[in-house]
Amino acid sequence: MSSVYYTDKELAVQFAYHTHSEILECRIGANSNVMPLQILGLNHNTAPIEIREQVVFAGDDTPRALKSLLALDGVEEAVLLSTCNRTEFYVITDDGGGGRVRSWLQDERNLDPSFSDSLFTLQGNDAIRHIFRVACGLDSMVLGEPQILGQLKDAYRDAQRSQALGRKLSLLFQHTFAVAKKIRTDTEIGASPVSVASAAVNLANQFFAGFKKHTALLVGAGVTIELVAKHLHKRGIGRMFVANRSVERAQELAGQFGGFALPLSEIEGTLPEADILITSTAATEPVITFEQMRAAIKARKRKPIFAVDIAVPRDIEASVADLSDVYLYTIDDLDRVILEGQGNREAAAVEANRLLDEEIARYAGIERSKEVVPVIAALRENGETLRNEIAAQARRRLARGESAEDAIDYATAALMKKLLHKPSVALRKAGEAADQDLIDAARSIFGLRED
DSSP states (O other), rough: OOOOOHHHHHHHHHHHHHHHHHHHHOOOOOOOOOOOOEEEETTTHHHHHHHHHGGGOTTHHHHHHHHHHHSTTTEEEEEEEEOSSEEEEEEEEEEEEEHHHHHHHHTTTTGGGGGGOOEEEEEEHHHHHHHHHHHHHSSSSTTTHHHHHHHHHHHHHHHTTTOOOHHHHHHHHHHHHHHHHHHHHHHHHTTSOOOOOHHHHHHHHHSSOTTOOEEEEEEESSSSHHEEEEEOOOOOSEEEEEEEESSSHHHHHHHTTTEEEEEEGGGHHHHGGGGGEEEOOOOOOOSSHHHHHHHHHHTTOOOOOOEOOOSSSOOOOHHHHHSSSSSEEGGGGHHHHHHHHHHHHHHHHHHHHHHHHHHHHHHHHHHHHHGGHHHHHHHHHHHHHHHHHHHHHHHHHHHTTTHHHHHHHHHHHHHHHHHHHHHHHHHHHHHTTTTHHHHHHHHHHHHHOOO
């Protein structure tokens, strides 16, 4: 297992190095067992938030899960990607490994057997295409969004730290990162950014038709909430509160936009002031309960609250949606808003997919080339053995007093005879058997003309 840690800039260098050294230097046994890539997971296309939130892995869950996966029979390498929109396992395993990962996940999270309907499995070129599309943002709810690439790199490094990353997945991910960079450089897939954060603010703007007289309460202080704060500030929000487990981080974020910071413990007292509530934390349990929201609505004298819960698992208890004066949206509800804002990326996506086809073919060629590495290695080793044998004989001739010229003539003639003996015998047999394919292959390998 690899324990080498790479920075972003080093990834491209490592990819270039390994691609060439894999072919030129690697010595693989003739009977080495090539283990295929399999991807098993679910995402916003296959599963609703009610299922996705049951299989989120965060914090210490990730290294523990990777260790558990590697303990499964036949699983050689593993990377776990878990975000608000997807949980996917990238594994190098034998043919039955995907089924064992599926069973492990069901037991790990005590899932109902029906959850299998939301899972997808991919292997071979389909798996390679999927990971490339994920890295480029082509499989995201927000077409072309850049955050997923950073999350994929984090998953890669988590696997490194957990010693779950071996040579095969390491090469695949390095190639994936290079492909994502190429797609973003050569297409407009990242232009006119539309994010979950901007979609949430756009939806709130439709609800209120302006923010100057309204108050927003943001729960969390990560990248998404920071983007929400920027959009609200740009649109002239009246007041802004930022609540977070770390008050220092809340103060840092709120201070950028003239807002107020508070700890999570003070949310209940601030809720009655919030016209807009947007949450995105990494909490595993709801941070805002039905009772808290019902009390807030009562204190507001039934003045409505617009709420968007971007988190997975959800930050706001699902039953809050039953309150008549709370308009609660989840990340899945933002689909329509996002789709309306990303139409101009569709043409770029077509070009991106064309480039992906080229990169998939290129990667497949690299993988196929590895199949001949044992033959190349054996050929070079055989040639080196013959060279050493003839060189030793030439030195003995020199030691007996033969001239250097005679020794050189002997060595070159003997080496040529030994190198060409087996190919010559094989070609004679090919001629007798009218094996034109082998004859043509010999011409190609040795660069011989037809005449």
